Amino acid sequence: MTSVSNDRLLSMSGITKSFGSAQVLSEVSLELASGQILGLVGENGAGKSTLIKILTGLHTADSGSILLDGKPVVITCPADAEALGIHVIHQERYLAPQLSVAEQLYLGLGKLGGAWVRRGRLEERASADIKRVTGQNIDAALLVGQLTVAQQQLIQITRAVLSEPRVLILDEPTAPLAAGEVEQLFGTLRRLQEVGVGIIYISHYLQELNTITDRITVLRNGRNAGEVSLGSGDTLDDVVELMVGRKVVEFDHGRTPRSPQTEDAALKVTGLGVPRALNGLDFQVLPGEVLAVTGLVGSGIEILADALTGITKRHGTVEVKGGRVRDVADFVARGGAYVPSNRRRDGIFLRNTVAENISVTALSKITRSLGVIAPALENKLAQRLINKLDVRPANGSAIAGSLSGGNQQKVVLAKWLASDASVLVLDQPTSGVDVGSRAQIYAQINELVDGGAAVLLISVDLEELVGIADRTLVLYRGNIAAELSGNAVTTEKLLAIASGTNGAAELSAKATNPINVRQDA
Incomplete structure (x- = not known):
């Protein structure tokens, strides 16, 4: 322009x-x-x-x-x-x-x-x-x-x-x-x-x-x-x-979606509903896959993560590794992790150090007898993840609130990596993150999933979904309008369904089952 x-x-x-x-x-x-x-x-x-x-x-x-x-x-x-x-x-x-x-x-x-x-x-x-x-x-x-x-x-x-x-x-x-x-x-x-x-x-x-x-x-x-x-x-x-200062490749758009080796769901959601927001959603995430969810503002995407993790009151059932999740404590205790969309409000302790933020989910790894924290163990754990995610400055004693937004997001992710969580709910995980850092976060997600973790990725970045998701659900007015995978996932198709412009969302909002689009569609 x-x-x-x-x-x-x-x-x-x-x-x-x-x-x-x-x-x-x-x-x-x-x-x-x-x-x-x-x-x-x-x-x-x-x-x-x-x-x-x-x-x-x-x-x-x-x-x-x-x-x-x-x-x-x-x-x-x-x-x-x-x-x-x-x-x-x-x-x-x-x-x-x-x-x-x-x-x-x-x-x-x-x-x-x-x-x-x-x-x-x-x-x-x-x-x-x-x-x-x-x-x-x-x-x-x-x-x-x-x-x-x-x-x-x-x-x-x-x-x-x-x-x-x-x-x-x-x-x-x-x-x-x-x-x-x-x-x-x-x-x-x-x-x-x-x-x-x-x-x-x-x-x-x-x-x-x-x-x-x-x-x-x-x-x-x-x-x-x-x-x-x-x-x-x-x-x-x-x-x-x-x-x-170098060439960066975020993801391979031509990649083949992963095929999980088991049908036993790591995260199973049945009849998930929130009044005036979500209308009884059913879906599951298998170990070794990224299930993405997208939609426009007002589709229910804003409340989905809080509802399934137990932060927001909801009806329906959520199971992690076969155990029912009643609240946030249940979710975390069963191996769940949650990177929220509002990192400053919900994801990070702004006045604490980077090391304290990272270690808070892994206290058993850094405490000695009587529950006393060992600073050397805390610093070692934090520094390993600081280096892994390239947090800048690479200093565990830095105050988290002094970091840039993208580096704060890396700290939030590092916190859950420290806990060895195997079911991750990531809500807009690359919001406000630069291209180099996004590539690092995508690489970390792929490493976790290839190692058997299950990831639910909630994002409005359609390019991101095309590049990293194995399956994608599209929400429309609180319903699952479509499920797409493989070559059927394009930014144009995602936007058309999310906005209802192709008629698919309107039809599926009235139907019991969403539209399923296979890889060969």
């Missing part, structure tokens, strides 16, 4: 930042024109988030300059940035869970037209604004804490657009969104582009960059690694090489 203006809107030059003895950014520069969508990419820990936090006043650079419309500006806090028209949608959702959707949406915007607004009218207006910007229907009377991760992201996007930005920064905006929501977001960004808004778009989903921008700034190890212009003959392979 070519920019509509060559006017230089924003220029960051020579930005350098250190935290203690660790230098995070070194002489980084970035330029953005009016009406341009600029891609900003790099591995987790490359410095992208730090650069954006400097631009939006959350951090202060040690040196360097920021120009807006060619004039130097000083940004010492988020209020300074917003006063200049610089707004950001952070990767981590900074929202107040006890506010209603309407209250969160308009908090501090000053766009209500008076001191007093009736709650009913406020909620009506909020729902209308959300629908206009995102195309989605969300009840504005709900508390923010009641929303799914994807719905919370839609609220952030709407709020940013209502702020009428001059510069809009989006950090992994599509990570929790399904394909339909992504296309709606892209339409919104194109409309902002047409009126001259400059947009910095950060994403690990590199294929999106082909759709939404033609110029990309690449960071590696806190420095500028290069610029790529997709409209001038450069390719996404060039982007990946600049990011990681």
